[in-house]
Amino acid sequence: MLELYGHPFSSYTWKVLIALYANGTPFTFHSLDGENPDQATAYARVQQASPMGKFPLLVDNGREVFETTAIIEYLALHHPGAAPLIPADPDEAICTRMIDRVFDNYVMNAMQECVDETIRHGSVSPETQARVDERVTRAYRWIEGWLARYAMPDSVSLIECAAAPALFYADWVTRIPDDCPRLRGWRAQLLAMPAVARCVEDARRFRHYFPLGAPDRD
DSSP states (O other): OEEEEEOTTOHHHHHHHHHHHHHTOOEEEEEOSSOOTTHHHHHHHHHHHSTTOOSOEEEETTEEEESHHHHHHHHHHHSOOSSOBSOSSHHHHHHHHHHHHIIIIIIIHHHHHHHHHHHHHSSOOHHHHHHHHHHHHHHHHHHHHHHTTOOOOSSOBHHHHHHHHHHHHHHHHSOOOTTOHHHHHHHHHHHHSHHHHHHHHHHGGGGGGOTTOOOTTO
């Protein structure tokens, strides 16, 4: 049985959960939410598994896999399902991995600067907000153009696993602008997918953890 260590409100935990849910892959979830009676043991396992001790962590018969993209690659190889996650065609697989990096690095990690500053200081400075808005909006507009030529799969791929949590949270920090209608529509489409909607609902009770507020619109 697979084991996943993470938090229901964590965007990167979502990224892996979406892949597992989309394929109906059996697993045990060790939630690091403060309510798990085995919290201390689970936390210690995560801490020793990787250099920075971050979740999510996948364990498969004692084999530990960390970093979300690597976890999804592992699932595609060792626990395949109806959703292929990684395209079989090598060139398509390269493009999929490239777009995965766009969402992790230029959307999720970019907007995280506002979240981190709020946690440290209680608010976001106008300078930081402006810098994040510029970077994230630039990414949004690039993705808007890319969507015009993206052949969306019938099932979840690594791209959807990365895009759904990134766009869910980033839109709370920097709204998707009116000149990105494809991206706005795709975000709504992603959040309506059963695997993603399950993550949204399971995390709803933790929204008070988000330091910039939790819009009721999602």
